[in-house]
Protein backbone atom coordinates (compact mmCIF):
# COMPACT_ATOMS: atom_id res chain seq x y z
CA UNK A 1 0.00 0.00 0.00
CA UNK A 2 1.37 3.43 -0.81
CA UNK A 3 2.07 5.84 2.02
CA UNK A 4 -0.86 7.80 3.39
CA UNK A 5 0.00 11.27 4.61
CA UNK A 6 -1.98 11.76 7.80
CA UNK A 7 -3.01 15.38 8.48
CA UNK A 8 -5.73 14.47 10.99
CA UNK A 9 -6.41 17.04 13.73
CA UNK A 10 -6.81 14.40 16.40
CA UNK A 11 -6.56 11.60 17.19
CA UNK A 12 -3.55 12.13 15.03
CA UNK A 13 -0.37 10.74 13.58
CA UNK A 14 1.99 9.02 16.00
CA UNK A 15 5.61 7.99 15.40
CA UNK A 16 5.84 4.55 13.77
CA UNK A 17 8.31 3.58 16.50
CA UNK A 18 5.65 4.25 19.16
CA UNK A 19 3.06 2.23 17.29
CA UNK A 20 5.48 -0.68 16.76
CA UNK A 21 6.53 -0.71 20.44
CA UNK A 22 2.87 -0.61 21.50
CA UNK A 23 2.00 -3.52 19.21
CA UNK A 24 4.85 -5.49 20.71
CA UNK A 25 3.68 -4.68 24.27
CA UNK A 26 0.19 -5.84 23.42
CA UNK A 27 1.70 -9.17 22.41
CA UNK A 28 4.39 -9.48 25.06
CA UNK A 29 4.67 -6.75 27.67
CA UNK A 30 8.12 -6.17 29.04
CA UNK A 31 9.12 -9.83 28.67
CA UNK A 32 6.24 -11.07 30.84
CA UNK A 33 4.84 -13.26 28.08
CA UNK A 34 1.51 -11.53 28.72
CA UNK A 35 -0.20 -8.63 26.99
CA UNK A 36 0.00 -5.11 28.41
CA UNK A 37 -3.79 -5.27 28.24
CA UNK A 38 -4.08 -8.24 30.59
CA UNK A 39 -1.71 -7.59 33.46
CA UNK A 40 -2.20 -5.68 36.70
CA UNK A 41 -1.35 -2.01 36.77
CA UNK A 42 0.07 -2.75 40.25
CA UNK A 43 2.72 -5.08 38.86
CA UNK A 44 6.30 -3.84 38.84
CA UNK A 45 6.39 -3.68 35.03
CA UNK A 46 3.56 -1.18 34.75
CA UNK A 47 4.67 0.73 37.86
CA UNK A 48 7.91 1.26 35.93
CA UNK A 49 6.02 2.51 32.86
CA UNK A 50 4.20 5.08 34.99
CA UNK A 51 7.43 6.17 36.61
CA UNK A 52 9.21 6.44 33.25
CA UNK A 53 6.29 8.42 31.79
CA UNK A 54 6.40 10.93 34.64
CA UNK A 55 10.17 11.21 34.39
CA UNK A 56 10.32 11.73 30.65
CA UNK A 57 7.77 14.56 30.90
CA UNK A 58 9.94 16.17 33.58
CA UNK A 59 13.07 15.69 31.49
CA UNK A 60 11.65 16.94 28.18
CA UNK A 61 10.11 20.05 29.71
CA UNK A 62 12.76 20.58 32.37
CA UNK A 63 9.97 20.58 34.95
CA UNK A 64 11.04 22.23 38.23
CA UNK A 65 11.18 20.10 41.40
CA UNK A 66 8.08 21.67 42.93
CA UNK A 67 5.72 20.32 40.25
CA UNK A 68 3.84 17.02 40.02
CA UNK A 69 3.09 15.19 36.78
CA UNK A 70 -0.20 13.27 36.63
CA UNK A 71 -1.94 11.11 34.06
CA UNK A 72 -5.72 11.31 34.38
CA UNK A 73 -8.82 10.30 32.48
CA UNK A 74 -11.82 12.12 31.08
CA UNK A 75 -9.90 14.03 28.42
CA UNK A 76 -9.10 17.72 28.46
CA UNK A 77 -12.85 18.37 28.70
CA UNK A 78 -12.97 16.98 32.24
CA UNK A 79 -10.17 19.38 33.15
CA UNK A 80 -12.42 22.25 32.09
CA UNK A 81 -14.61 21.34 35.09
CA UNK A 82 -11.99 19.92 37.44
CA UNK A 83 -9.97 23.14 37.48
CA UNK A 84 -12.76 25.41 38.79
CA UNK A 85 -14.13 22.58 40.92
CA UNK A 86 -10.82 22.42 42.78
CA UNK A 87 -9.71 26.05 42.66
CA UNK A 88 -12.57 28.51 42.10
CA UNK A 89 -14.70 29.35 45.12
CA UNK A 90 -18.30 30.52 44.70
CA UNK A 91 -17.44 34.14 45.42
CA UNK A 92 -14.07 34.11 43.70
CA UNK A 93 -13.19 35.24 40.19
CA UNK A 94 -11.15 33.59 37.44
CA UNK A 95 -9.99 35.18 34.17
CA UNK A 96 -10.24 33.41 30.83
CA UNK A 97 -9.31 34.23 27.24
CA UNK A 98 -11.87 33.09 24.72
CA UNK A 99 -10.03 31.96 21.61
CA UNK A 100 -12.28 29.21 20.33
CA UNK A 101 -14.71 26.40 21.01
CA UNK A 102 -12.45 24.69 23.55
CA UNK A 103 -11.80 27.89 25.49
CA UNK A 104 -15.55 28.61 25.40
CA UNK A 105 -16.26 25.20 26.86
CA UNK A 106 -13.72 25.82 29.63
CA UNK A 107 -15.46 29.14 30.38
CA UNK A 108 -18.88 27.51 30.44
CA UNK A 109 -17.74 24.95 33.03
CA UNK A 110 -16.05 27.56 35.23
CA UNK A 111 -19.25 29.61 35.34
CA UNK A 112 -20.90 26.68 37.12
CA UNK A 113 -18.56 27.24 40.08
CA UNK A 114 -17.75 30.93 40.49
CA UNK A 115 -17.33 34.24 38.70
CA UNK A 116 -15.67 34.31 35.32
CA UNK A 117 -14.22 37.36 33.65
CA UNK A 118 -13.52 36.93 29.95
CA UNK A 119 -10.49 39.18 29.64
CA UNK A 120 -10.20 38.98 25.87
CA UNK A 121 -12.07 37.31 23.06
CA UNK A 122 -11.67 36.95 19.30
CA UNK A 123 -15.15 35.49 18.90
CA UNK A 124 -16.44 38.44 16.83
CA UNK A 125 -13.87 37.51 14.12
CA UNK A 126 -14.60 33.80 14.25
CA UNK A 127 -11.53 33.33 16.45
CA UNK A 128 -9.11 34.11 13.62
CA UNK A 129 -6.53 35.84 15.82
CA UNK A 130 -5.06 35.74 19.33
CA UNK A 131 -6.07 38.75 21.44
CA UNK A 132 -3.15 40.65 22.96
CA UNK A 133 -2.52 43.62 25.24
CA UNK A 134 -5.30 42.83 27.69
CA UNK A 135 -4.83 43.39 31.40
CA UNK A 136 -4.89 40.48 33.81
CA UNK A 137 -6.28 41.77 37.13
CA UNK A 138 -4.35 40.84 40.25
CA UNK A 139 -7.45 39.77 42.20
CA UNK A 140 -8.13 36.71 40.05
CA UNK A 141 -7.94 33.24 41.53
CA UNK A 142 -6.28 32.10 38.31
CA UNK A 143 -5.98 32.96 34.64
CA UNK A 144 -6.79 30.35 31.96
CA UNK A 145 -5.41 30.38 28.43
CA UNK A 146 -5.48 27.95 25.47
CA UNK A 147 -2.07 27.72 23.81
CA UNK A 148 -3.19 26.45 20.41
CA UNK A 149 -6.66 26.64 18.92
CA UNK A 150 -6.95 23.39 17.03
CA UNK A 151 -10.05 24.32 15.06
CA UNK A 152 -9.09 27.84 13.96
CA UNK A 153 -5.34 27.41 13.44
CA UNK A 154 -4.15 30.11 15.83
CA UNK A 155 -1.40 29.73 18.43
CA UNK A 156 -0.05 31.80 21.28
CA UNK A 157 3.53 32.64 20.30
CA UNK A 158 4.16 34.77 23.38
CA UNK A 159 2.46 34.16 26.70
CA UNK A 160 1.32 37.22 28.63
CA UNK A 161 3.08 38.27 31.81
CA UNK A 162 0.66 36.95 34.35
CA UNK A 163 0.44 38.33 37.91
CA UNK A 164 -1.73 35.40 39.08
CA UNK A 165 -1.55 31.61 38.64
CA UNK A 166 -1.64 30.83 34.91
CA UNK A 167 -3.34 27.61 33.79
CA UNK A 168 -2.89 26.50 30.21
CA UNK A 169 -4.72 24.05 27.97
CA UNK A 170 -1.86 22.78 25.79
CA UNK A 171 -3.80 19.90 24.26
CA UNK A 172 -2.82 20.60 20.69
CA UNK A 173 0.75 21.85 20.92
CA UNK A 174 2.17 20.04 23.93
CA UNK A 175 5.82 19.00 23.41
CA UNK A 176 5.94 20.86 20.11
CA UNK A 177 8.38 23.49 21.41
CA UNK A 178 10.29 24.36 24.59
CA UNK A 179 8.31 26.13 27.33
CA UNK A 180 9.21 27.61 30.67
CA UNK A 181 7.06 25.49 32.98
CA UNK A 182 7.71 27.82 35.90
CA UNK A 183 5.53 30.45 34.20
CA UNK A 184 2.52 28.18 34.70
CA UNK A 185 0.72 27.00 37.81
CA UNK A 186 -0.76 24.17 35.79
CA UNK A 187 -0.52 22.76 32.28
CA UNK A 188 -2.87 20.13 30.93
CA UNK A 189 -3.10 18.32 27.62
CA UNK A 190 -5.29 15.60 26.18
CA UNK A 191 -2.85 13.09 24.71
CA UNK A 192 -4.43 12.40 21.37
CA UNK A 193 -2.61 14.98 19.26
CA UNK A 194 1.08 15.25 20.06
CA UNK A 195 1.47 12.73 22.82
CA UNK A 196 -0.32 9.43 22.29
CA UNK A 197 -3.69 7.81 21.76
CA UNK A 198 -6.95 9.13 23.21
CA UNK A 199 -7.82 8.14 26.76
CA UNK A 200 -5.36 10.01 28.92
CA UNK A 201 -4.75 13.62 29.83
CA UNK A 202 -1.43 14.82 31.20
CA UNK A 203 -1.37 17.38 34.01
CA UNK A 204 1.66 19.23 35.29
CA UNK A 205 0.76 21.03 38.51
CA UNK A 206 2.72 23.24 40.90
CA UNK A 207 2.61 21.50 44.26
CA UNK A 208 1.21 24.36 46.31
CA UNK A 209 -2.02 24.13 44.29
CA UNK A 210 -2.52 20.66 45.70
CA UNK A 211 -3.14 22.29 49.07
CA UNK A 212 -5.59 24.87 47.72
CA UNK A 213 -8.82 22.95 47.10
CA UNK A 214 -11.76 25.24 47.77
CA UNK A 215 -14.55 22.71 48.26
CA UNK A 216 -15.33 19.14 49.22
CA UNK A 217 -15.60 16.95 46.19
CA UNK A 218 -15.93 13.43 44.84
CA UNK A 219 -12.61 11.60 45.16
CA UNK A 220 -12.04 11.25 41.42
CA UNK A 221 -12.24 15.03 41.02
CA UNK A 222 -9.61 15.72 43.64
CA UNK A 223 -6.15 16.52 42.24
CA UNK A 224 -4.39 15.84 45.54
CA UNK A 225 -5.78 12.30 45.68
CA UNK A 226 -4.40 11.62 42.20
CA UNK A 227 -1.06 13.27 43.03
CA UNK A 228 -0.67 11.39 46.33
CA UNK A 229 -1.46 8.09 44.63
CA UNK A 230 0.94 8.51 41.72
CA UNK A 231 -2.00 8.65 39.25
CA UNK A 232 -2.97 5.16 40.44
CA UNK A 233 -5.86 5.89 42.79
CA UNK A 234 -7.93 3.89 40.36
CA UNK A 235 -6.92 1.80 37.35
CA UNK A 236 -5.10 4.14 34.96
CA UNK A 237 -5.51 3.90 31.17
CA UNK A 238 -2.55 1.58 30.81
CA UNK A 239 -2.42 1.39 27.04
CA UNK A 240 -2.72 5.15 26.49
CA UNK A 241 0.04 5.79 29.03
CA UNK A 242 2.30 3.13 27.57
CA UNK A 243 1.92 4.46 24.04
CA UNK A 244 2.40 8.06 25.24
CA UNK A 245 5.64 7.00 26.88
CA UNK A 246 6.83 5.51 23.58
CA UNK A 247 5.96 8.75 21.77
CA UNK A 248 7.84 10.82 24.32
CA UNK A 249 10.84 8.49 24.02
CA UNK A 250 10.75 9.19 20.29
CA UNK A 251 10.69 12.94 20.99
CA UNK A 252 13.71 12.50 23.25
CA UNK A 253 15.60 10.41 20.69
CA UNK A 254 14.89 13.01 18.03
CA UNK A 255 16.58 15.65 20.19
CA UNK A 256 13.80 16.76 22.53
CA UNK A 257 11.41 19.68 22.32
CA UNK A 258 14.03 22.06 20.85
CA UNK A 259 14.42 19.65 17.91
CA UNK A 260 10.62 19.42 17.64
CA UNK A 261 10.41 23.21 17.45
CA UNK A 262 12.94 23.26 14.60
CA UNK A 263 11.14 20.46 12.76
CA UNK A 264 7.72 22.04 13.28
CA UNK A 265 8.84 25.51 12.24
CA UNK A 266 10.28 24.14 9.01
CA UNK A 267 7.07 22.26 8.19
CA UNK A 268 4.87 25.25 8.99
CA UNK A 269 7.07 27.67 7.02
CA UNK A 270 6.98 25.34 3.99
CA UNK A 271 3.19 25.10 3.97
CA UNK A 272 2.42 28.74 4.76
CA UNK A 273 4.82 29.83 2.00
CA UNK A 274 2.81 27.82 -0.51
CA UNK A 275 -0.52 29.10 0.81
CA UNK A 276 0.76 32.67 0.41
CA UNK A 277 2.27 32.03 -3.02
CA UNK A 278 -0.47 29.99 -4.64
CA UNK A 279 -3.29 32.26 -5.87
CA UNK A 280 -5.83 29.42 -5.53
CA UNK A 281 -5.53 29.32 -1.73
CA UNK A 282 -5.55 31.71 1.19
CA UNK A 283 -4.96 31.40 4.91
CA UNK A 284 -7.77 32.04 7.37
CA UNK A 285 -6.05 33.73 10.30
CA UNK A 286 -3.84 36.63 11.32
CA UNK A 287 -0.35 35.96 9.99
CA UNK A 288 1.42 36.65 13.30
CA UNK A 289 -0.85 34.19 15.15
CA UNK A 290 -0.62 31.33 12.68
CA UNK A 291 -0.35 27.93 14.31
CA UNK A 292 2.57 25.61 13.60
CA UNK A 293 0.33 22.68 14.48
CA UNK A 294 -2.97 23.26 12.65
CA UNK A 295 -2.75 25.12 9.35
CA UNK A 296 -6.17 26.38 8.23
CA UNK A 297 -6.74 27.61 4.69
CA UNK A 298 -9.48 27.85 2.08
CA UNK A 299 -9.77 27.80 -1.69
CA UNK A 300 -9.84 31.38 -3.00
CA UNK A 301 -12.73 30.28 -5.20
CA UNK A 302 -15.12 28.26 -2.99
CA UNK A 303 -16.18 26.27 -6.05
CA UNK A 304 -12.69 24.70 -6.15
CA UNK A 305 -13.07 23.19 -2.72
CA UNK A 306 -14.36 19.76 -3.70
CA UNK A 307 -12.02 19.40 -6.66
CA UNK A 308 -8.99 20.01 -4.44
CA UNK A 309 -10.26 17.54 -1.87
CA UNK A 310 -10.61 14.91 -4.61
CA UNK A 311 -7.08 15.53 -5.84
CA UNK A 312 -5.78 15.38 -2.26
CA UNK A 313 -7.50 12.05 -1.76
CA UNK A 314 -6.10 10.72 -5.03
CA UNK A 315 -2.61 11.73 -3.84
CA UNK A 316 -3.06 9.87 -0.52
CA UNK A 317 -3.44 12.98 1.62
CA UNK A 318 -5.80 12.18 4.48
CA UNK A 319 -7.57 14.25 7.16
CA UNK A 320 -7.47 17.61 5.37
CA UNK A 321 -11.11 18.63 5.71
CA UNK A 322 -11.46 21.83 7.73
CA UNK A 323 -13.66 21.95 10.81
CA UNK A 324 -17.25 22.90 9.97
CA UNK A 325 -16.95 26.22 11.81
CA UNK A 326 -14.10 27.39 9.56
CA UNK A 327 -14.64 25.34 6.38
CA UNK A 328 -11.95 24.78 3.77
CA UNK A 329 -8.94 22.77 4.75
CA UNK A 330 -6.93 22.09 7.87
CA UNK A 331 -3.55 20.42 7.74
CA UNK A 332 -2.39 19.32 11.16
CA UNK A 333 1.39 19.15 11.34
CA UNK A 334 1.92 17.51 14.73
CA UNK A 335 5.39 16.39 15.84
CA UNK A 336 5.25 12.97 14.21
CA UNK A 337 4.28 14.27 10.76
CA UNK A 338 7.40 14.25 8.55
CA UNK A 339 8.39 17.15 6.28
CA UNK A 340 7.92 14.69 3.42
CA UNK A 341 4.15 14.78 4.05
CA UNK A 342 4.09 18.58 3.97
CA UNK A 343 6.03 18.46 0.70
CA UNK A 344 3.43 16.03 -0.68
CA UNK A 345 0.68 18.51 0.21
CA UNK A 346 2.57 21.44 -1.31
CA UNK A 347 3.16 19.42 -4.51
CA UNK A 348 -0.56 18.67 -4.64
CA UNK A 349 -1.41 22.37 -4.29
CA UNK A 350 0.97 23.12 -7.17
CA UNK A 351 -0.50 20.31 -9.23
CA UNK A 352 -3.95 21.74 -8.58
CA UNK A 353 -2.81 25.18 -9.70
CA UNK A 354 -1.36 23.76 -12.95
CA UNK A 355 -4.50 21.78 -13.69
CA UNK A 356 -6.70 24.82 -13.12
CA UNK A 357 -4.47 27.00 -15.32
CA UNK A 358 -4.54 24.33 -18.04
CA UNK A 359 -8.34 24.23 -17.85
CA UNK A 360 -8.74 28.01 -17.90
Ligand SMILES: Cc1ncc(COP(=O)(O)O)c(C=O)c1O
Pocket residue numbers: 010074075076077078102146148149150151169170171172190191
Ligand atom coordinates in the same frame (compact mmCIF):
# COMPACT_ATOMS: atom_id res chain seq x y z
C1 LIG B 1 -7.22 22.71 22.55
C2 LIG B 1 -8.15 21.62 22.93
N1 LIG B 1 -8.62 21.55 24.19
C3 LIG B 1 -9.47 20.58 24.58
C4 LIG B 1 -9.90 19.62 23.70
C5 LIG B 1 -10.87 18.56 24.18
O1 LIG B 1 -10.16 17.40 24.42
P1 LIG B 1 -10.88 16.03 24.83
O2 LIG B 1 -11.63 15.57 23.64
O3 LIG B 1 -9.72 15.17 25.21
O4 LIG B 1 -11.78 16.30 25.98
C6 LIG B 1 -9.44 19.62 22.39
C7 LIG B 1 -9.87 18.58 21.43
O5 LIG B 1 -9.62 18.63 20.27
C8 LIG B 1 -8.54 20.65 22.00
O6 LIG B 1 -8.08 20.70 20.75
